[in-house]
Amino acid sequence: MPISSKHVLFFKVLVFVVQVSYGQLRRVKHDEPAAPEQHSARHSGMWNGSRVGLRRACDAELEYRLTRLEVQVAEKTDRLVNELKDGNHKLQAIELQEEEIRNAIEGLRSEMNNAGGQVWQDEQRDAPSDKLAARIANLEISIKVVLAALRSLTGDVAGIRRNISAILAATGALHDEMTDLPTKRFISQALLDIRHGTYYPPVSHQMTASQQESCQPVNPTDCMDIRNKGTSSSGIYTIQPGYSSKPFMVFCDMEMNDGGWTVIQSRFNGSQDFFLGWADYKTGFGNIGKEFWLGLDHIYELTGHLVNELLIELEDFEGEKRYAQYSAFSIGPENEGFPLKVLGQYRGNAGDSLEYHAGQRFSTKDMDHDVWPEGSCARAHGGAWWYKSCDSSNLNGLYFTGEVPDNFIYKGMYWGTFRGPEYSLKKSRVLIRPRKDARSSATRERGT
């Protein structure tokens, strides 16, 4: 237990003072000129103070010692009280010290009772020394005052401690409530949305099934949701997946393959730099209407709890279009490295150049999650992908126009089974939409 060394020192001093004072009192008694009766008295354990002159000398000495003791106790009491009032000492130390003080005082009191008793005996036998007795009583009172002060101080300390925990509990609750308050930015965005007629109140995750029914409509959860509500034109929409804390904008493709696709990556002319770091790939970058990456956080919000289909559209500089479609696609959260968790059955005409990456974590030039121990695939291949060691596709790679120079093989925006790693494609789009069977099971899951 940590104890304030200052206080321990003080107690040692106090105990020492007490011991020395009484030791000296005793020595005064015992160092009388060595008369035979004195010795016998010492052996019998009693002090024969019948010789008045000797006793007077002794009284003077006792008085002097008492004065010193009184001064010391007063000084130390003031200091103790001040230090305790500072309140910058460990509570446990104070409590322990109160115990120590009490013991020291008990010892002092019993010694005093002995001395006092002898003085009283003396006084009954001889000239009474009321003054001395009164001072011993006073000393006892001042010690009682120290004790009382200590008790009230430790009482205060306990009260302060209770108040501190009450305050902590209160601020904790306040903090919890604050996280539920909408931010200023969210409110201004909502006001803008209302003005533009696109506002949908956010979904609360804590809502019960019945609340959910009565609070419809809310933000659409994805492009498929928008399509199912009757919108059939491609464009930019605001969505909020069930597990997203706030709405965001996406590009919806409503024509391709029955529509309802949310575009998570789009490249067609190289105007947007894609050789970026983790923070950009996490939150997304680019222009939703042009070239962009939606962001791994949003992709996780869309696919982490609801299995999606994945569609990859590719085009080379000769205008040849190919696609690769996967029956299931889902990525994990950031603390797992946004892994390509689920990749379903392939079909299409571009060939399967993603299967190799299934299960891998996402890597960027500044975040190496690949399984190539000696190097960074993202840096070596100029992209950001679910690299293994390293890739059979690299759709976030560098933008070239077709055939790449020898030293840029694997570094372009390539798809291994379409034009190969030495050819950088013209266009790439990556799209997702919930599987037809996924939503009902997800709704059931959320309702429970």
Ligand SMILES: *[C@@H]1O[C@H](CO)[C@@H](O)[C@H](O)[C@H]1NC(C)=O
């Ligand atoms: C104290 O001393 C006197 C002689 O000075 C002696 O007569 C007496 O018995 C002593 N008393 C005790 C209690 O020893």
Ligand SMILES: *[C@@H]1O[C@H](CO)[C@@H](O)[C@H](O)[C@H]1NC(C)=O
């Ligand atoms: C603790 O707070 C109460 C009011 O909440 C106050 O009355 C009391 O004096 C406080 N105790 C201490 C030791 O500060």
Ligand SMILES: *[C@@H]1O[C@H](CO)[C@@H](O)[C@H](O)[C@H]1NC(C)=O
């Ligand atoms: C790429 O396309 C966008 C949108 O059509 C256009 O604004 C931009 O100038 C183009 N950039 C290049 C480098 O061709």
Ligand SMILES: [Ca+2]
């Ligand atoms: Ca590596």
